[in-house]
Amino acid sequence: MRRRRFLALSAATLATPTFLRRAWAQAPIKIGMPAALSGGYAQYGIQAKRAADLFAKDIKAKGILGRPVEFIFEDTAGDPATAVRKAQKLVEKDGVKFLTGVALSSEALAVSAKCPEWKVIFMSTINGAGTLTTKSFHRYFFRVNTSGPMGARAVSLYLAESPMKRFFALGADYAWGRDSVASFTSQITAAKKDIVGTDFPPVGTKDFASYIAKIRQSRADGVFLVLPGQDATIYMKQAHQFGLNREVKPIMEILELENMKAVGDAMVGAIGSSRYPFTVDTPKNREFVKRFHELHGVYPDMFDGETYEGLEWLAQVITKAGTDDVEKVIDAWEDSTYEGLEGPFLMRKCDHQAVQPGFAVECVKDPKYPHPIPKILATYPGDKVTPKCRTEEFS
Amino acid sequence: MTRPRLLALAALVALAIVPWVLARHQLSLLTDLLIAGLFAMSLDLILGYTGMVSFGHAAYFGLGAYASALVLLHFTQPIPVALLAGAVLAGAVAVPVGWFSTRATGIYFAMLTLAFAQFLYTVAYKWRDLTGGSDGIAGVPKTQLFWGGPSLASPSAFYFLVAVCVVGSLALCRAVVRSPFGRALQAIRENERRFTSLGRDPRPFKLVVFVIAAVFAGLAGALFAPFRGFASPEVMFWVFSGQGLMMVVMGGIGTLVGPILGAMVFILIQELLSSYTEHWMIFTGLVFILIVIFLPGGLVGTARRLGARG
Amino acid sequence: MANAVEQLLNALALAGLLFLVSAGLSLVFGILRVVNFAHGVFYMLGAYLGFTTVALTGWFWPALVVVPPAVGVLGAVLESSTLRFIYRRPPIYQLLLTFGLALILEESIRVLYGPTAKGVEPPPLLQGAINLGGLLYPRYRLFLVVLGCAVGVAVLLFLRLTRAGLVIRAVAQNHEMADCLGADVARVRTLVFGAACALAGLGGVAAAPMTTAYLGMGIGVIVDAFVVVVVGGLGSIGGSMAGSLIVGAAQTWGAFYLPETAMVIMYAVMGVILVFRPWGLLGEEE
Numbered sequence: 001m002r003r004r005r006f007l008a009l010s011a012a013t014l015a016t017p018t019f020l021r022r023a024w025a026q027a028p029i030k031i032g033m034p035a036a037l038s039g040g041y042a043q044y045g046i047q048a049k050r051a052a053d054l055f056a057k058d059i060k061a062k063g064i065l066g067r068p069v070e071f072i073f074e075d076t077a078g079d080p081a082t083a084v085r086k087a088q089k090l091v092e093k094d095g096v097k098f099l100t101g102v103a104l105s106s107e108a109l110a111v112s113a114k115c116p117e118w119k120v121i122f123m124s125t126i127n128g129a130g131t132l133t134t135k136s137f138h139r140y141f142f143r144v145n146t147s148g149p150m151g152a153r154a155v156s157l158y159l160a161e162s163p164m165k166r167f168f169a170l171g172a173d174y175a176w177g178r179d180s181v182a183s184f185t186s187q188i189t190a191a192k193k194d195i196v197g198t199d200f201p202p203v204g205t206k207d208f209a210s211y212i213a214k215i216r217q218s219r220a221d222g223v224f225l226v227l228p229g230q231d232a233t234i235y236m237k238q239a240h241q242f243g244l245n246r247e248v249k250p251i252m253e254i255l256e257l258e259n260m261k262a263v264g265d266a267m268v269g270a271i272g273s274s275r276y277p278f279t280v281d282t283p284k285n286r287e288f289v290k291r292f293h294e295l296h297g298v299y300p301d302m303f304d305g306e307t308y309e310g311l312e313w314l315a316q317v318i319t320k321a322g323t324d325d326v327e328k329v330i331d332a333w334e335d336s337t338y339e340g341l342e343g344p345f346l347m348r349k350c351d352h353q354a355v356q357p358g359f360a361v362e363c364v365k366d367p368k369y370p371h372p373i374p375k376i377l378a379t380y381p382g383d384k385v386t387p388k389c390r391t392e393e394f395s
Numbered sequence: 396m397t398r399p400r401l402l403a404l405a406a407l408v409a410l411a412i413v414p415w416v417l418a419r420h421q422l423s424l425l426t427d428l429l430i431a432g433l434f435a436m437s438l439d440l441i442l443g444y445t446g447m448v449s450f451g452h453a454a455y456f457g458l459g460a461y462a463s464a465l466v467l468l469h470f471t472q473p474i475p476v477a478l479l480a481g482a483v484l485a486g487a488v489a490v491p492v493g494w495f496s497t498r499a500t501g502i503y504f505a506m507l508t509l510a511f512a513q514f515l516y517t518v519a520y521k522w523r524d525l526t527g528g529s530d531g532i533a534g535v536p537k538t539q540l541f542w543g544g545p546s547l548a549s550p551s552a553f554y555f556l557v558a559v560c561v562v563g564s565l566a567l568c569r570a571v572v573r574s575p576f577g578r579a580l581q582a583i584r585e586n587e588r589r590f591t592s593l594g595r596d597p598r599p600f601k602l603v604v605f606v607i608a609a610v611f612a613g614l615a616g617a618l619f620a621p622f623r624g625f626a627s628p629e630v631m632f633w634v635f636s637g638q639g640l641m642m643v644v645m646g647g648i649g650t651l652v653g654p655i656l657g658a659m660v661f662i663l664i665q666e667l668l669s670s671y672t673e674h675w676m677i678f679t680g681l682v683f684i685l686i687v688i689f690l691p692g693g694l695v696g697t698a699r700r701l702g703a704r705g
Numbered sequence: 706m707a708n709a710v711e712q713l714l715n716a717l718a719l720a721g722l723l724f725l726v727s728a729g730l731s732l733v734f735g736i737l738r739v740v741n742f743a744h745g746v747f748y749m750l751g752a753y754l755g756f757t758t759v760a761l762t763g764w765f766w767p768a769l770v771v772v773p774p775a776v777g778v779l780g781a782v783l784e785s786s787t788l789r790f791i792y793r794r795p796p797i798y799q800l801l802l803t804f805g806l807a808l809i810l811e812e813s814i815r816v817l818y819g820p821t822a823k824g825v826e827p828p829p830l831l832q833g834a835i836n837l838g839g840l841l842y843p844r845y846r847l848f849l850v851v852l853g854c855a856v857g858v859a860v861l862l863f864l865r866l867t868r869a870g871l872v873i874r875a876v877a878q879n880h881e882m883a884d885c886l887g888a889d890v891a892r893v894r895t896l897v898f899g900a901a902c903a904l905a906g907l908g909g910v911a912a913a914p915m916t917t918a919y920l921g922m923g924i925g926v927i928v929d930a931f932v933v934v935v936v937g938g939l940g941s942i943g944g945s946m947a948g949s950l951i952v953g954a955a956q957t958w959g960a961f962y963l964p965e966t967a968m969v970i971m972y973a974v975m976g977v978i979l980v981f982r983p984w985g986l987l988g989e990e991e
Contacts, residue, residue: 037673038669038673038674038675038676038812038815039920039921040920040921042815042820042920043820043821046820074669074670075669075673075675077669079629080531080625080627080629081619081623081627081629081630084623084624084625085424085427085623085666088420088423089420089423089424089666091420092418092419092420092423093418093420093421105530106529106530106531106627106629109530109531109533109625110531110533110623110624110625110627112533113533113534113624113625114624117624129530131530136533136534173521173964173965174520174528174529175523175528175529175530176529178523178528199964200964200965201960201964202964202965202967202968203529204921204925205960206912206916206922206925206926207715207719207915207916207956207957207960209715209718209719209846209957209960210712210715210957210958210960210961210964211960211964213708213711213712213715213961214961217708230822230919230921233822233824233917233919234916234917237824237914237915237916237917238915241827241834241843241845241846241915242834242841242843243834243841258821258822261821262821262822262823262824262917262919263824263917264824442797446795448796448797448800495976495980498980499979499980499983501796502734502738502740502796502939503935503979503983505740505800506931506935506975506979507975507976507979507980509928509931510932510972510975510976510979511972511976513928513968513972514969514972514973514976517968517969517972518969521965633928634924637742637801637804640797640800640801640804641801641804641805644797644798644801648797674812674815674816676808676809676811676812677808677809677812677813677816679808680805680806680807680808680809680812681805681809683801683804683805683808684787684802684805684806684809687791687798687801687802687805688787688790688791688802691791691794691798
């Protein structure tokens with residue numbers, strides 16, 4: 001496999017007449033993507049890469065500010081130490097000014113902490129950890145994606161209206177699991193509903209039988225699940241085998257296509273939040289899904305969509321700033337708006353979190369698709385799902 | 396001058412002039428390689444010289460990293476204080492762990508080190524208030540050399556700190572293995588039963604070298620935290636210990652300087668391969684298997700054998 | 706009451722799975738004196754090949770029959786082309802060689818199958834739940850209990866009653882003497898390694914309907930297998946059975962009452978046994 005430099009320049013150069021080529025011979029705009037392309041979390045890094053591949057194809061003709069765009073990928077294998085090493089190489093050797101596509105929150109925290117020193121922009125399109133825009137916030141960090149607390153908020157808003165009253169919370173025993181369950185607990189009790197039990201299985205649990213027994217015993221109406229991809233897949237399969245899903249509704253903080261493909265029909269009926277459901281019914285999104293499917297042969301999952309939106313917005317902001325100088329791009333990005341695939345986005349100046357719509361979705365079967373898909377149950381406007389600046393509270 | 400001395404002098408000179416020769420990111424990479432080299436060399440003390448296979452060595456690297464991170468982030472002390480904290484914490488934990496582990500030998504010892512290391516990993520992963528849990532501790536600063544001293548924030552300054560630590564540690568370890576204590580270790584490695592039958596108890600020796608190795612691993616971890624700016628549980632995971640063993644074997648078991656080179660080669664191969672293909676693990680595994688089968692002495696061991704012949 | 710029965714069955718099902726995974730590891734250690742770090746990857750390979758077999762034939766039962774020998778043959782080939790040359794070396798070399806094999810195999814599986822987990826449906830006979838006096842229990846888990854017992858008994862009988870089993874036990878006790886007495890030690894080693902991989906592969910096929918086939922399932926299971934083998938005794942099949950029951954019970958009840966400390970307790974148990982009785986419950990003192 002060739003080295004991962006995706007030079008939009010070459011194909012475009014061959015296509016343009018000579019007198020225009022001189023204008024192209026400018027320094028490319030470089031975007032570095034230290035993504036988890038191997039190892040247990042590869043499916044997330046691969047989504048970032050797929051989005052970048054499509055975006056590179058889309059802007060090949062125009063470039064940004066008339067300059068070609070160069071994506072440089074590096075494999076972090078999902079390890080924070082490797083992520084920082086690769087990011088440092090991208091910044092110091094390849095001279096990138098923008099880092100994105102980082103898959104894990106632990107990697108993001110480590111890499112982002114170095115960005116003020118390197119003076120490069122870190123654009124999160126995947127990382128949900130609340131602390132990235134609260135305690136660990138700095139000027140060079142921008143989050144385009146829906147955060148974990150925002151996802152939990154969308155779910156809570158939906159459940160506040162539903163007849164379900166009793167909930168069990170099952171979160172994996174690490175940062176995301178703990179924080180999300182805490183956020184959900186406070187919001188659902190504020191909605192005058194009950195948490196009848198919580199449990200924190202270790203990451204990598206293979207057998208959820210005991211937890212399933214506890215959930216059944218608790219007589220909950222629904223179980224709020226915050227489990228990493230593979231654990232969620234295993235839980236759904238086993239809960240289905242125990243017949244639990246009929247009695248206790250699975251509610252997932254993120255409802256991903258990856259899970260739906262792996263679990264299959266057993267997941268039908270699960271509800272939850274999606275950071276980007278590809279079934280959003282706007283002309284722009286339908287067209288994006290079509291182009292994505294043509295290029296990659298699969299339908300876009302959450303991080304495919306969010307990364308594409310991030311890249312498109314970044315391109316617009318660089319154009320607005322008139323330069324890829326990092327400080328000017330930051331200024332141009334703050335308080336700017338963007339019409340994304342999911343709806344309208346606003347980049348808040350106070351914490352660089354993109355305010356965007358939140359979605360409550362349900363996993364349904366649709367004969368047009370080879371696997372179950374997310375059907376949108378409710379859409380919430382950005383200001384209802386985004387927490388107040390630098391806090392974990394909602395208005 | 397004998398050839399080894401000439402080589403050593405050449406290496407020292409090379410290390411000294413490197414900041415003016417290498418590009419910035421190459422210098423960063425070299426610093427990274429040296430830290431890994433120190434970790435591997437510390438493992439050689441117990442693997443190469445005493446014949447003890449430890450699957451838990453990464454835990455001491457991790458302990459050093461966390462101690463250093465906390466001292467630098469919360470108390471902003473000069474770096475040597477953080478280094479001392481890391482080395483001391485690693486050594487302190489190694490005492491009880493080593494005391495229990497050395498009650499077993501061979502494969503049982505290896506399993507026991509694995510159990511202890513996984514236990515420590517789980518503690519680091521779950522004790523969120525202290526260690527940041529699965530997110531780790533980010534934003535660790537590089538501070539000064541001593542109170543009121545020069546800052547170590549620049550890449551060359553930090554590189555010199557690491558180079559001095561590694562060269563110094565190598566010198567110390569060489570002194571240890573050449574001493575009567577070191578010779579006793581090698582006797583234990585060769586034939587532990589005979590050692591016992593001569594009326595000597597191997598356990599205190601094993602415990603002491605276990606702690607010394609942990610101290611140097613902790614030093615490596617304490618350098619890692621300000622260099623990379625964070626500490627996280629992954630550096631304590633048993634897979635990292637396994638990679639350490641691979642580095643030692645690649646470089647040359649029982650040569651001290653070999654593992655340093657082995658670590659550098661191991662990481663460089665991965666760096667180069669991962670830029671060309673996302674399936675770099677297959678090639679790394681192949682290279683490694685070939686070395687294990689055909690070059691059991693590792694790079695340095697084989698070089699010495701060839702040098703002795705020629 | 707129904708709850709206690711359910712927990713017991715859960716523990717037995719998990720024990721059945723753990724036994725299938727760890728029996729091979731125990732054999733390889735007892736007879737070849739090698740710690741096989743690639744063992745988890747053979748388990749994972751079994752799961753993925755099981756998925757492929759089901760996808761090709763539409764049936765689950767053929768996977769149980771076809772996949773273990775295939776994985777076993779692969780293991781035997783790898784052993785005779787790599788491990789065979791380094792038996793005389795210190796154990797660290799063999800250990801690290803299996804580590805290298807694990808890296809290669811794991812990444813190869815990823816190349817072939819991609820990163821998405823592969824779901825496997827249990828056969829119609831084993832789908833759904835069975836009504837046990839008011840308790841609805843998944844049939845597939847009951848099958849795991851039965852399978853674990855059957856395989857355990859089969860392996861024990863093979864080792865105790867057949868001539869091949871006798872030769873294997875002789876090699877385990879004293880390979881030089883066995884060699885003098887005419888046993889083809891190299892061939893025995895290859896066969897045992899292959900058989901151990903086949904057992905791991907069987908474990909993988911059996912696990913797939915319960916956990917799906919996914920990357921990282923090898924690393925995830927290897928530490929569990931080590932704990933089982935240490936507790937039961939390296940080299941003892943009976944020990945693996947006992948160890949699986951203990952670990953299965955500890956994990957099941959631990960998850961129910963103390964999920965957050967369950968892991969820590971496991972390591973503590975492993976540590977205590979290694980310090981005070983390293984040869985495990987049913988192993989042989991060296």
